[in-house]
Amino acid sequence: MITLTFIALVTLAAAAVAMSQRNLIHSALLLVASWAGIAGFYLWAGAEFVAFAQILVYVGAVSMVVLFAVLLTRRSHAELAIAPASVKRILAAIVAGGAVLGALFGAVLSTPLASAAAPPPAISVKALGAQLLGRHTASVLLIAVLLTVALLGAVVIASTNSKEDAP
Amino acid sequence: MSLSPLQLCLLFSSALFCVGLIGALARSNTILVLLGVELMLNAANINFIAFWRYGPAPSPATGVLFVIFAIAVAAAEAAVGLALVIAVYRHRRSIQLQDANSLKG
Structure with missing residues (x-):
């Protein structure tokens, strides 16, 4: 449980910071950390093959494609720092995301999920x-x-x- | 009340999904929007693994197979999406979403 909480916090923090960064390269690298955290979750859950597939595909390949796309779509060095989005749009996104988050958390917490301490498959x-x-x-x-x-x-x-x- | 591990996994994946959703909605940079969508896909994969691990009477391969196929499709989606970003950039000299507002070449 403690391991899971730790993995979840690291992954979520990396993803949240990546989504709020102004610098695209920093965003991409933080997302790589987030994907590695998800691979750690798969390892924790006992799905080793999926964990290594995640590392190969996301940490290895998709991150490279993203970095190439970032480097191919800029004109000058200064353009790496992208302009901030409008405040209204950010607020609307946070309200919508918060509503979805509340709905999902409410649904998960109010569902009687059978948590049999079964051995991992x-x-x-x-x-x-x-x-x-x-x-x-x-x-x-x-x-x-x-x-x-x-x-x-x-x-x-x-x-x-x-x-x-x-x- | 104490959370069961399955609930904790589901809360984790819901939170990750919402981080991706907020990123995809709030940012106007096309690459960041695509990365937000990727995060949402990863949250779905986490759900598959969580239910495979803790769900009722799991068949030993089902969840893993689901996630393997989902990762393969997500990789194809990322490649096509980023190619589209490059094509839009070549056309408009910008990857801001609000600049790409017409279908006409």
């Missing part, structure tokens, strides 16, 4: 692989096609159109 990587390529082969193939199409689409969207961009 253990699954080995071997069993997981057998499940993935046994019962879920079609899903794995679909995900592969989806990833291929998405990455090809990303390249097409982000690539320059030489006819338009010719000086």
Whole structure:
């Protein structure tokens, strides 16, 4: 419980500070810390494979893509510090988010959740692989096609159109 | 009253979801909005793992498989989203959301 509280506080603090930063690079790096905290939560819960997948995909890959996007979409060094959003918009967002938070907390706290102190469900990587390529082969193939199409689409969207961009 | 671990996990994921929601609504920078959406996706994954760990009669693989597929789809979404950010920047010379307000090329 104490470990979980610690992980939750670190993750939430990193995410909240990242969302309030003016500097985009700082935001991205703090979000990497937040994702690493979520990986720690998965480790705490006993889902090791998911924890390492989270580290590989988010801490490793998505963070790099985000940093490249930050560096590719700025004109000068000074522009890293982005202009603050309007106060009205921030207040409206906080009110909306607070309402959602209140609704979710109320729902969670008022639901009688069975908290049986069951032993954690253990699954080995071997069993997981057998499940993935046994019962879920079609899903794995679909995900592969989806990833291929998405990455090809990303390249097409982000690539320059030489006819338009010719000086 | 004392919180059960499952409730604590759910409170954690709700709080993370709301941090992402506030970030996505409050910021006008497209990259930060995308990162807020990513945080919300991660909060959903935390729920999957929490219910897998503490839920009634868990099958040993279900929650893990859900999260693996969700992470794969989220990675594809992040790649396409950031490519769109770059395309919008190339077009408008800005990644502020309020500058990208027309569909016309």
